[in-house]
Amino acid sequence: MNGPLAIAADVAPSTHTSLVTPSLPIPRYLTQAYWWAYVHPRAVQLFEREWLVNTILFGNYGRLRDAALAELGHVLRGSTLQVACVYGNLTRKLQQRLAPDASLDVVDVLPIQLTNLRRKLPADARVALLHGDSSKLLCADASYDRVLLFFLLHEQPDAVRSSTLAEALRVVKPGGKVVIVDYHRPSKWHPMRPLMRLVFRRLEPYAMALWEHELRHFMPPEAQPATLCQRTWFGGLYQLLVLRK
Numbered sequence: 001m002n003g004p005l006a007i008a009a010d011v012a013p014s015t016h017t018s019l020v021t022p023s024l025p026i027p028r029y030l031t032q033a034y035w036w037a038y039v040h041p042r043a044v045q046l047f048e049r050e051w052l053v054n055t056i057l058f059g060n061y062g063r064l065r066d067a068a069l070a071e072l073g074h075v076l077r078g079s080t081l082q083v084a085c086v087y088g089n090l091t092r093k094l095q096q097r098l099a100p101d102a103s104l105d106v107v108d109v110l111p112i113q114l115t116n117l118r119r120k121l122p123a124d125a126r127v128a129l130l131h132g133d134s135s136k137l138l139c140a141d142a143s144y145d146r147v148l149l150f151f152l153l154h155e156q157p158d159a160v161r162s163s164t165l166a167e168a169l170r171v172v173k174p175g176g177k178v179v180i181v182d183y184h185r186p187s188k189w190h191p192m193r194p195l196m197r198l199v200f201r202r203l204e205p206y207a208m209a210l211w212e213h214e215l216r217h218f219m220p221p222e223a224q225p226a227t228l229c230q231r232t233w234f235g236g237l238y239q240l241l242v243l244r245k
Contacts, residue, residue: 017128024131027109029157033205044116053088058192060234064181065090067231067240068150071179075099078145082106083134083168084152085113091121094148098126105144107132135163142173149180154207158218161206165215166223172245178225184232184239185211192237215241 030039037043047053054061065088072080077099082091085108098104107130108114114129121127132138134152147168153161168178186193200207209218216228225243232239 017125024109024133027133027160029160029206030110030155034155036203038110038113041112044112047087048116048120050088057238058234060238061088063233064238064240065093065150067233068148068179068181069093069097071177071240071242072146072148073097076102076104076146078102079143080104081144081147081168081171083147083149083164084108085110085117086150089120090150091117095121095124095127098124102126103128105130107134107137109133135160135167137167137171139171141170142176143171145173145176147172147176147178149178149182151182153180153215153218154183154204154210157206158209161209162218162220165219169219169223169225169243169245174245176245178241178243178245180215180239180241180243182215182239183207183210184236186237187235190235190237192235196237215239 026039035043037047050061057064068090072094074097076094076097080094080098080102082094082104085091085106091104091106095104103126105128106114106117108117109132111131114131118129134149134156149164149168153164156164172178183196186196197208200211216224219225225245227242227244229242230239
């Protein structure tokens with residue numbers, strides 16, 4: 001998602017950089033499984049409501065967002081990569097933590113999501129919105145001090161998920177961290193377990209994999225972190241992982 005891209009638009013010292021390459025196709029799994037949430041323009045209009053995002057997460061959006069931000073740091077120096085745009089104000093909060101000489105790259109495979117995020121963010125030369133594929137990042141090894149994946153991995157097929165994890169670990173610097181927030185298998189007594197199982201089967205066909213396996217299962221042998229710390233919330237339904245390289 002990051003790297004040398006063909007076309008630059010809206011580039012000026014007082015704005016954030018926005019780069020789009022028309023040659024990059026939208027992955028088939030997105031057009032087939034997630035057209036209703038991310039691809040169609042009406043989907044963006046519908047879901048870009050923070051109260052709706054919070055409702056979908058059973059009131060946990062703010063808690064999970066703040067937990068991820070706390071792991072990234074109160075003041076972000078150096079370079080930060082957010083992999084995939086996010087509905088709500090997560091990226092705005094991330095932007096507010098940037099040190100004066102820091103940088104934030106947000107990469108997404110869907111131009112419509114980058115356009116939507118550009119509308120939400122105040123102009124800022126430190127922020128670059130980049131068009132690219134999370135499973136094939138076009139940047140050099142050890143390019144970032146920290147990487148954030150917020151509710152992305154449950155939307156990807158197993159092979160893409162593995163590649164995304166490998167790429168996140170590849171581009172983070174030694175000693176840096178990859179922060180992941182996503183779904184997790186809830187406890188057997190969880191009252192929302194039957195509902196979430198139904199939602200996943202009907203609307204999110206790749207999400208059940210995160211109930212069946214821990215995320216380490218999807219990390220290729222050559223892309224293992226030096227350390228992995230995990231926390232769960234809301235009866236185990238959500239997880240936060242911190243991978244140290």
